[in-house]
Amino acid sequence: MLNFSLHNPTKIYFGKGEVKVLRDELRARAKKILIVTGSGSVKKNGIFDDVIEQVKNAGCEYVELTGIHPNPRLEEVSEGMKICRSENVDFILPVGGGSVIDAAKAIAVGAKYSGDVWDFFDGTMEPENAVPVGAVLTLSATGTEMNSNSVISKEDTKRKLALSTPLIQPVFSILDPVYTFTVNKFHTAAGVADIMAHVFEYYLNPLRDTEIQDTVAEALLKICIRFGKVVCMKPDDYNARANIMWASTLALNGTVGKGKISDWTCHAIEHEISAIYDISHGAGLAMILPGFMKVVLEKYGPEKFTAYGNNVWGIEGESTASESIDRTKKFFGSIELPTSLKESDISDEYFDLIANNVVQVRGKSDIFTQLNKQDILKVLHLS
């Protein structure tokens, strides 16, 4: 096990009706709030009204930034930064899924910086200050509700990069499984694939001596498989939504990752694809993961995949390793996610560019797979 530090001060409020805590949380820390939302679904399903009621109860003023896209864009972030400055915003409250929260996090550091906020994402500068952020989550997927990460896309250069700093960690996050009832089948399924991909980015690391992290990771994968189908078939099943929602948080709040080297090559490949094609992140991961697994199996041997097959899928025998990958792909198919790039009309046109960008981005951080450009091209062709 590697040495690690873990500090996760986000306060979680989990369960039906927990939006009520917003009043006291906001009253204690905010005068003027920027509320960030996405395509407008929260205004149709009543969630926005619930939030506004508490904002008013707290005696806070608010301004709005709406229309954040999936794969949130730099210009949307810039718009939010301008509002923060002109309106003297002292708290940012995203109400939405991972994209809305990630945009809010980027706005939080950008609003306190006179330069280009992209500097923080491409690593040119380190942020030093941020407007505090608290979140109301409406989609189980990215885990951003309890970590210090944000991922933003830059349209003109077709890049999608991540920033990680404690400054943007939400001070609180409200997780009400009922708020995910209206998420459609496709985005629900894509969220499940995203959660599983986060676990895999740690779990597949061939580093040994991390049995506790790996056994907990297997527990989360079992929950995703068991309840992933249920949430797609019965969108208003509270228990299934609750299990998936808490899995999304535990998958990326340090519980399964601390003490291991993570990889993020699979995420990096997907980021490059969705920067070009603007596909849903979780669906992109579902397409890439089985091909990625095959290349990792070939390079690093069957040990981890055999354990995955035994402990998560309950399969035994000589072909367990490769069968565990087939089962993963079939599972994604069973919740109606695309299982090949072709299904999403993605040809090999940009494969070379994608592979180049992945190697370049990924080179900056600790990784275990050390996939080279040829390996990444192989992943893409297998997908």
Added chain:
Amino acid sequence: MLNFSLHNPTKIYFGKGEVKVLRDELRARAKKILIVTGSGSVKKNGIFDDVIEQVKNAGCEYVELTGIHPNPRLEEVSEGMKICRSENVDFILPVGGGSVIDAAKAIAVGAKYSGDVWDFFDGTMEPENAVPVGAVLTLSATGTEMNSNSVISKEDTKRKLALSTPLIQPVFSILDPVYTFTVNKFHTAAGVADIMAHVFEYYLNPLRDTEIQDTVAEALLKICIRFGKVVCMKPDDYNARANIMWASTLALNGTVGKGKISDWTCHAIEHEISAIYDISHGAGLAMILPGFMKVVLEKYGPEKFTAYGNNVWGIEGESTASESIDRTKKFFGSIELPTSLKESDISDEYFDLIANNVVQVRGKSDIFTQLNKQDILKVLHLS
């Protein structure tokens, strides 16, 4: 799943040599430190010297309170409170196991209170202020390193009670598995039993719809069983010590408990026994747990025990529920813990007093088993 809030701001530094972070952590927050230790083993094995080096590097002064007993006593806490006041202590640094850290936590609230600190433990008063605490852990067991609990004994009335308040949550805890290498076989084994007992206090709850908590709980139990034997046989096995150390923290930091009703009847029984006989807490739990499980099985049916047998012990068949209890008892025996009260020379002399006290203490909090006095007497006779 029940609604819950989770806020765990303790900063964890995990791994070999992490004591080095003490310098900056102390420099940032302390001028005069009360260092709390136990029987003196940290002065023999070099851990105390490591700590003092960093205290000096931080430029802090320090005073000492030594000799904290297992099942720490109120008079030891009072002594620490006096030192804090007379020496203007602004930070408390326990270096030891759960008893030392729990004593430090009690001192932290007591030092800021003009009345009797026991008021906080018997529920007469709520603490409002505390001296900050940071911990250097040397025994994997209680989980106190990352939670807001403290348990103290009062000798004259033979009572052992718990306090829970965010005020005493350590601001940081240093977890170096090497620091547990010198723990002897008995206390190592007792620690493993304690960790497992914490998991069971949540896991055995027959409440359904908590699959994610229960699957993660099973993961921790598997780790305890797998590495519990190793740490007893090979005390300097870093990986085994690391797995057990992180399991001790995860067992009681909210990961497996939030969203469930916990019980703590088994702990309450053990507290009453060790308040009278001053036995090791973990050993007491090992003696009580199988009997407690048998009574719970009888009252609430086999469902949870069958799942436990299937998923943790890998056993199937009609008698899985009762066999899972037998396996648990055998496991405790295999790591040379006492498996009956008789082995520790505990007769039925105080059974009636113990059962009365348990019902009285336990009545204050949410519990699932609702064991009455007769049930508790049955647990005692089965143990």
